[in-house]
Amino acid sequence: MLSSNNNNNNNNTITARTSTNIEKKRQEGEEETMNLIRTTDTTTTTTTTNNVFDRELVSNTFCMTRKSLLILVLGTMIGYFIVPNLLVEKELGFNNLMSTGTTTNNNRLSGAKYTRTSTNNKNKKKRRILVTGGAGFVGSHLVDKLMSEGHDVIALDNFYTGSENNIAHWLSHPNFRLIVHDVTEPIQLEVDEIYHLACPASPPHYQYNPIKTIKTSTMGTMNMLGLAKRVGARILFSSTSEIYGDPLIHPQPESYWGNVNPIGPRACYDEGKRVAETMMYAYAQKENVDVRVARIFNTFGPRMHPNDGRVVSNFIIQALQNKNITIYGDGTQSRSFQYVSDLINGLTMLMDQTTYTQPVNLGNPDEYTIQNFAQYIQRLVPKSKSDIVYYPKSQDDPSQRQPDITTAFTQLGWKPIVEVEQGLKETIAYFRNVLNTQGEIIPTGPGASKPHQA
Numbered sequence: 001m002l003s004s005n006n007n008n009n010n011n012n013t014i015t016a017r018t019s020t021n022i023e024k025k026r027q028e029g030e031e032e033t034m035n036l037i038r039t040t041d042t043t044t045t046t047t048t049t050n051n052v053f054d055r056e057l058v059s060n061t062f063c064m065t066r067k068s069l070l071i072l073v074l075g076t077m078i079g080y081f082i083v084p085n086l087l088v089e090k091e092l093g094f095n096n097l098m099s100t101g102t103t104t105n106n107n108r109l110s111g112a113k114y115t116r117t118s119t120n121n122k123n124k125k126k127r128r129i130l131v132t133g134g135a136g137f138v139g140s141h142l143v144d145k146l147m148s149e150g151h152d153v154i155a156l157d158n159f160y161t162g163s164e165n166n167i168a169h170w171l172s173h174p175n176f177r178l179i180v181h182d183v184t185e186p187i188q189l190e191v192d193e194i195y196h197l198a199c200p201a202s203p204p205h206y207q208y209n210p211i212k213t214i215k216t217s218t219m220g221t222m223n224m225l226g227l228a229k230r231v232g233a234r235i236l237f238s239s240t241s242e243i244y245g246d247p248l249i250h251p252q253p254e255s256y257w258g259n260v261n262p263i264g265p266r267a268c269y270d271e272g273k274r275v276a277e278t279m280m281y282a283y284a285q286k287e288n289v290d291v292r293v294a295r296i297f298n299t300f301g302p303r304m305h306p307n308d309g310r311v312v313s314n315f316i317i318q319a320l321q322n323k324n325i326t327i328y329g330d331g332t333q334s335r336s337f338q339y340v341s342d343l344i345n346g347l348t349m350l351m352d353q354t355t356y357t358q359p360v361n362l363g364n365p366d367e368y369t370i371q372n373f374a375q376y377i378q379r380l381v382p383k384s385k386s387d388i389v390y391y392p393k394s395q396d397d398p399s400q401r402q403p404d405i406t407t408a409f410t411q412l413g414w415k416p417i418v419e420v421e422q423g424l425k426e427t428i429a430y431f432r433n434v435l436n437t438q439g440e441i442i443p444t445g446p447g448a449s450k451p452h453q454a
């Protein structure tokens with residue numbers, strides 16, 4: 001009781017003191033206000049003291065509210081848009097090609113329209129977008145584009161080959177969520193669109209655990225299709241030129257059914273992707289799921305896994321470290337290479353177009369023999385002392401690869417716009433930086449190997 005009384009007394013005292021302070025402040029405020037009014041506007045001195053005080057209070061509050069609102073808006077803009085984009089530019093250091101999408105020579109010739117990887121995409125409605133494999137090479141660039149367009153983006157990844165570094169610049173952004181999850185397990189989310197990219201893409205990494213690779217393509221795609229069906233989301237699947245196998249038709253149009261060895265070391269990936277495509281169209285037919293299928297050809301650029309054993313990353317890393325450039329086979333096999341920003345534009349254009357649902361090749365028809373490509377990289381790293389050396393060809397390595405991109409051009413108005421040389425220069429600069437920070441990198445050979453932490 002006593003203590004309660006004491007408390008009450010104390011409380012009262014505090015209340016009384018507070019009232020006195022308020023009253024004092026009010027009086028001081030009145031005095032200041034009156035002085036101000038007297039010196040600035042004699043007509044207002046006719047107003048009663050209380051009214052003046054209240055009016056000033058309201059006006060000050062209003063000013064404060066306007067100021068606060070302004071600061072809030074500016075702060076929000078700086079926090080949400082400017083800083084992340086500056087961070088992206090600073091972190092990427094390769095934003096020239098990523099942000100332009102406007103290398104115009106080709107555009108002028110063709111008259112085609114290309115999407116810009118711009119921060120101002122006012123015509124697009126904000127959507128909730130899931131990117132599986134969002135911490136990987138392609139996925140993280142796609143996340144960059146979708147985030148800079150103002151969408152709510154969920155990146156889902158199990159970090160098998162992906163890295164949190166690739167998306168670190170978005171982690172604190174309110175429109176971004178990272179979910180560490182394996183697509184072979186079902187997941188319930190509310191989204192409008194799904195870019196389903198989760199799957200290791202480099203031969204050594206997908207061959208390391210072929211059963212897991214098959215599960216990722218089959219069970220993973222089934223789970224994502226189930227999700228798309230439940231929430232009515234459009235789903236885009238990242239298929240591959242590998243579904244054409246060692247092609248007997250050159251260049252490869254989408255109508256070509258391919259030449260795949262179903263039991264070879266690459267089959268876990270190639271056949272996994274083929275059956276995933278089959279699932280996409282089965283769900284489209286039977287369950288009315290709105291599907292898109294991109295058949296992606298060799299893509300390169302910053303954030304490629306340094307140990308992925310692919311031609312571009314291996315050759316560049318070898319040349320930068322004066323190690324021998326290793327070719328598996330006689331070097332006459334051909335490949336076509338597209339820069340990652342072109343692919344990202346192609347993926348979003350395919351997702352956004354409303355009518356065409358058949359598979360679409362996305363690649364750069366600029367074709368090189370592997371030997372010419374190695375020499376090309378030697379030239380672009382001028383001080384390199386690397387020699388080119390040859391090892392036996394790896395099993396089922398395709399002898400030629402070149403996309404026929406007529407469909408992409410006629411249906412989407414898309415074609416690659418970044419010159420391979422330009423893209424290589426950006427990628428060389430990126431890997432030079434990686435080597436400076438990480439130290440020596442021993443490139444992976446063609447055999448199965450577990451991904452090192454990127």
Ligand SMILES: NC(=O)c1ccc[n+]([C@@H]2O[C@H](COP(=O)([O-])OP(=O)(O)OC[C@H]3O[C@@H](n4cnc5c(N)ncnc54)[C@H](O)[C@@H]3O)[C@@H](O)[C@H]2O)c1
Nearest residue numbers: 133135136137138158159160161162182183198199296299
């Ligand atoms: N890069 C290319 O040249 C190329 C060519 C053809 C097709 N593709 C396809 O594009 C997609 C992305 O390729 P990438 O080059 O960015 O490869 P990547 O290995 O860099 O990215 C794949 C991402 O998926 C994640 N992942 C793998 N298995 C998963 C699982 N079970 N659950 C959740 N996440 C998983 C990885 O951790 C990684 O972040 C892949 O589907 C690939 O098949 C890429």
